[in-house]
Amino acid sequence: MAAAAHDLVKTYGHDEAEVRALDGVSVDLYAGQFTAVMGPSGSGKSTLMHCLAALDTPTSGDVEVDGSRLAGMKDKALTTLRRERIGFVFQAFNLVPTLTAEENILLPLSLAGRKPDPEWYDRVIDAVDLRSRLHHRPSEMSGGQQQRAACARALVSRPAIVFADEPTGNLDSTSSAEVLAFLRRSVDDFGQTIVMVTHDPVAASYTDRVVFLKDGRVVDEIVAPDRDRILAAMADLSRKEA
Numbered sequence: 001m002a003a004a005a006h007d008l009v010k011t012y013g014h015d016e017a018e019v020r021a022l023d024g025v026s027v028d029l030y031a032g033q034f035t036a037v038m039g040p041s042g043s044g045k046s047t048l049m050h051c052l053a054a055l056d057t058p059t060s061g062d063v064e065v066d067g068s069r070l071a072g073m074k075d076k077a078l079t080t081l082r083r084e085r086i087g088f089v090f091q092a093f094n095l096v097p098t099l100t101a102e103e104n105i106l107l108p109l110s111l112a113g114r115k116p117d118p119e120w121y122d123r124v125i126d127a128v129d130l131r132s133r134l135h136h137r138p139s140e141m142s143g144g145q146q147q148r149a150a151c152a153r154a155l156v157s158r159p160a161i162v163f164a165d166e167p168t169g170n171l172d173s174t175s176s177a178e179v180l181a182f183l184r185r186s187v188d189d190f191g192q193t194i195v196m197v198t199h200d201p202v203a204a205s206y207t208d209r210v211v212f213l214k215d216g217r218v219v220d221e222i223v224a225p226d227r228d229r230i231l232a233a234m235a236d237l238s239r240k241e242a
Contacts, residue, residue, distance in 0.1 A: 002193040008061035021047040023216035036204040039213035066160035087154030087162035091169040102134040144175025164196040201230040
């Protein structure tokens, strides 16, 4: 098990103004799998990811990542966990504009005072096909190249799990396909574990499993998904909402 949520509740506000973003979510995320989390706007999918990735603290319930329970962990231990065992890919790339692609990719390791494993680094760089762009700054790269650099940054430290929040949201269809193919390959060839929040059924069709949230609860799941099955499940959710 790469990560798990146990009866997660996350509320914002108090009394009549209280919003229940997560309402008792329990889900297991399996090692070596590519999982998508989907649901309508406001369903709690980003909140769930932030709690699983130790970026936010649930109101109640428990999260486990790579065998470690997050409840009660000190800030320093959480920082170490995020830095060494969790990788992140964001919709907005989050590359440092003054650094080259290579410097951005190596930044988490540099901050941790660690050197990359040369063999692993080469495998990741070749997998994202960025060797000719390593000395370019983000402004000199396409959106797809920037996101592939962000993916490489997430993988270069060999984390136990990578969380990707709408990683293709700012990309055209060609660049999206490149990034999704790389994420798929990192699972199949490298044994990586990836959890991706997305609203896109095409993106979700690259995964091994789709978990659907609605109103802060897990309401459905598809294993070995394809675009048509995902669209049907989304339509079913919309009908129930109406």
